[in-house]
Amino acid sequence: MARHPETQYLDLLERVLHTGDKRIDRTGVGTFSSLGAMMRFDLSDGDFPVFTTKRVYWKLAVKEMIWFLTGDTNIRPLLAEGVRIWSDWPLATYRRQTGEQISQQAFESRILNDESFARKWGDLGPVYGKQWRAWVAADGRTYDQVATLINDLRTNPSSRRLIFHAWNVGELSSMALAPCHMVYQFHVSGIGSQPRLNLMVFQRSCDLFLGLPFNICQQAALVHMIAQQVGMPAGELVWSGGDVHIYSNHVEQVTEQMAREPRPFPKLTLLRRAADINDFKIGDFQVSGYDPHAPIAGDVAV
Structure with missing residues (x-):
């Protein structure tokens, strides 16, 4: 019997909690920290990786992704x-x-x-959406990375440059928070037969308890949104983490979550074809069959 894909997350929690380096971080709260992690989620059958071992408020996560895509800050x-x-x-x-x-x-x-x-x-300063949709180059020209990506997926799907990112070194000091999920690289498999859109995300810093469950479901939603725009089905979401950490004030919550058994992922359906990437609304996302364990609260480290 295949392991539930959420087990990857629970295993990562356990590894970082038990073997992570204990350190004081930027926020002063303190973390258990480890370098390097990867998880893979198959989206091709409609599974929507909203973690089930605690309730994840997926609508908030998708609303945030829609906001990123508007370029607003x-x-x-x-x-x-x-x-x-x-x-x-x-x-x-x-x-x-x-x-x-x-x-x-x-x-x-x-x-x-x-x-x-x-x-x-x-x-918030020039955070994610600003860099994704209106990156200002040294010569003053503005670049819409997301629009370029969509065009390239339509015209050159085998490209190895299907990327957008937010790590603009010259503007980091002006951001309320430096980008955590910083590089998005797309890949089309099955070119010439049955193309599918895949995404790999690199996240340089990841709060495993509060942040990652949000990030995974909104990144999966993004795959579906862009796949719809370029006329391909969704394929796989590959998530990779740099500094993956558990805050010291989340240890009790993480321990509780690790003791829970994952339940089946819900299914995601897009109810409407959006005119373009700027046209998505939260009402376009239908999630069915989500039956998570109870929420587990935790404070954000600022």
């Missing part, structure tokens, strides 16, 4: 969609620069209701 449209996962960084900046110990709820309310406040305090 302000949290206001995310908050309008009920996505609060980026609020910690601008909130910390606001508190530090103004001295006002505003609550997160009050800060988010001001972002939503005051456009000028949102422009000043809600922007």
